[in-house]
Amino acid sequence: MIEKRTILVRYDEIGLKGGNRKYFTKILLKNIKRALPVDRGIEYRVPRGRILIDVPKSVADEIVDQLKMIPGIASYSVGVSVNPDFDEIAAFGVKWIEPLLESKGKLKFCVRTRRSAKTFPKTSPEVNFEVGSRIMSQLQERGLVVDIKGSEFTLEIEIGATDTIIFDNRHPGLSGLPVGSAGNILCMLSGGIDSPVAAYLMACRGCRVHFVFFDNQPFLGRGGYEKVLKLSKIINRFQGRAKLFVLPFQDIQVAIRDHCREENRVVLYRRMMYRIADAIAKQYKMPGLVTGESLGQVASQTLENLAAVTCVTSINIFRPLIGMNKEGIIKRAKEIGTYEISIEPQPDCCAVFMPSSPVTRGKIPILENDEEKFMWKELQEKALDNMETIQVDNL
Ligand code: ATP
Numbered sequence: 296m297i298e299k300r301t302i303l304v305r306y307d308e309i310g311l312k313g314g315n316r317k318y319f320t321k322i323l324l325k326n327i328k329r330a331l332p333v334d335r336g337i338e339y340r341v342p343r344g345r346i347l348i349d350v351p352k353s354v355a356d357e358i359v360d361q362l363k364m365i366p367g368i369a370s371y372s373v374g375v376s377v378n379p380d381f382d383e384i385a386a387f388g389v390k391w392i393e394p395l396l397e398s399k400g401k402l403k404f405c406v407r408t409r410r411s412a413k414t415f416p417k418t419s420p421e422v423n424f425e426v427g428s429r430i431m432s433q434l435q436e437r438g439l440v441v442d443i444k445g446s447e448f449t450l451e452i453e454i455g456a457t458d459t460i461i462f463d464n465r466h467p468g469l470s471g472l473p474v475g476s477a478g479n480i481l482c483m484l485s486g487g488i489d490s491p492v493a494a495y496l497m498a499c500r501g502c503r504v505h506f507v508f509f510d511n512q513p514f515l516g517r518g519g520y521e522k523v524l525k526l527s528k529i530i531n532r533f534q535g536r537a538k539l540f541v542l543p544f545q546d547i548q549v550a551i552r553d554h555c556r557e558e559n560r561v562v563l564y565r566r567m568m569y570r571i572a573d574a575i576a577k578q579y580k581m582p583g584l585v586t587g588e589s590l591g592q593v594a595s596q597t598l599e600n601l602a603a604v605t606c607v608t609s610i611n612i613f614r615p616l617i618g619m620n621k622e623g624i625i626k627r628a629k630e631i632g633t634y635e636i637s638i639e640p641q642p643d644c645c646a647v648f649m650p651s652s653p654v655t656r657g658k659i660p661i662l663e664n665d666e667e668k669f670m671w672k673e674l675q676e677k678a679l680d681n682m683e684t685i686q687v688d689n690l
Pocket residue numbers: 482483484485486487488489490491507508509510568585586587588593595644
């Protein structure tokens with residue numbers, strides 16, 4: 296007989312969603328099924344308030360590694376399914392406790408029960424007592440003591456209407472909301488440290504995040520492109536099914552460099568990026584853009600310059616890093632696994648086109664006056680006509 300494990304998945308904020316709870320649970324279950332292998336004898340059960348995943352013991356570790364990457368999971372425990380039978384549960388408890396007792400000589404333990412099926416004939420404290428006393432009767436003489444506050448080993452029991460699970464561990468998940476529950480959005484992804492973190496944070500709020508990269512490759516080679524491909528793939532591990540749009544940006548940069556006031560260049564490049572991203576988002580019915588901007592981080596991210604880029608679009612702009620400092624952003628980038636790629640050397644997007652002193656408080660009428668000096672609408676159309684669309688899952 297194949298030895299089985301049951302992984303008990305607790306959701307994060309889904310529990311708060313009242314009537315929408317079913318909708319959120321369905322999406323989370325779909326995301327979990329999509330992330331886990333199909334051919335390993337995995338089975339799912341969805342009792343009220345939980346998702347249970349039955350797996351052969353040999354693949355449990357592999358499954359757990361995948362669950363750690365799925366937004367919307369508050370925590371999970373690896374345990375076993377049992378009958379709601381005190382002798383059977385106590386036998387498992389003894390089996391799990393014995394080796395610990397052997398190595399430590401003494402052990403403080405307790406039993407903790409959660410009973411969602413109120414029809415079960417015993418209360419939670421009664422179950423604790425029944426199971427705890429059975430375990431004690433076998434192991435007391437070998438050094439086991441009951442200690443609820445100072446417990447070194449907690450045997451947890453969850454009794455549902457149809458399922459009873461026991462376990463001795465709890466691991467934190469990514470939390471947040473399941474990807475797809477909020478909808479699709481488009482992240483402006485550069486090869487830097489910030490924008491991948493911004494994308495990740497929005498994925499954890501239930502968005503499926505697609506990416507757009509403005510590539511100035513004839514000037515800088517394909518280094519930026521390669522980095523963005525790798526970054527999209529890493530962020531996609533948390534969500535799946537993302538698209539990456541890559542657009543040539545060099546003609547626009549050249550036009551701005553050659554025709555506009557030098558100090559305005561950066562804000563003008565960025566207004567063009569926002570316009571193009573806006574057009575793609577609308578084409579794909581995505582009601583929001585995401586950027587890695589953080590207030591005051593560089594000259595282009597002052598309040599005035601952010602306003603000067605926001606006003607060229609009419610959809611939501613999300614800047615989840617707006618109040619974070621660089622240190623906090625770097626910490627997150629390391630946690631999600633994008634940092635090492637982001638710091639690979641790459642000529643800066645705007646380095647060869649950078650003004651010596653960029654404007655910090657761009658004035659919209661002056662920017663608009665600059666834009667009259669080149670054919671920005673035609674250039675925008677041309678960039679969109681030459682857009683490359685990549686399915687990130689297939690990378
Ligand atoms: P990052 O913020 O990713 O670390 P950065 O610090 O160089 O890059 P800026 O150049 O100031 O940031 O750009 C701010 C934001 O604008 C980025 O976080 C990203 O969302 C977007 N962005 C900048 N350059 C590009 C580009 N070439 N393609 C797509 N988005 C870009």
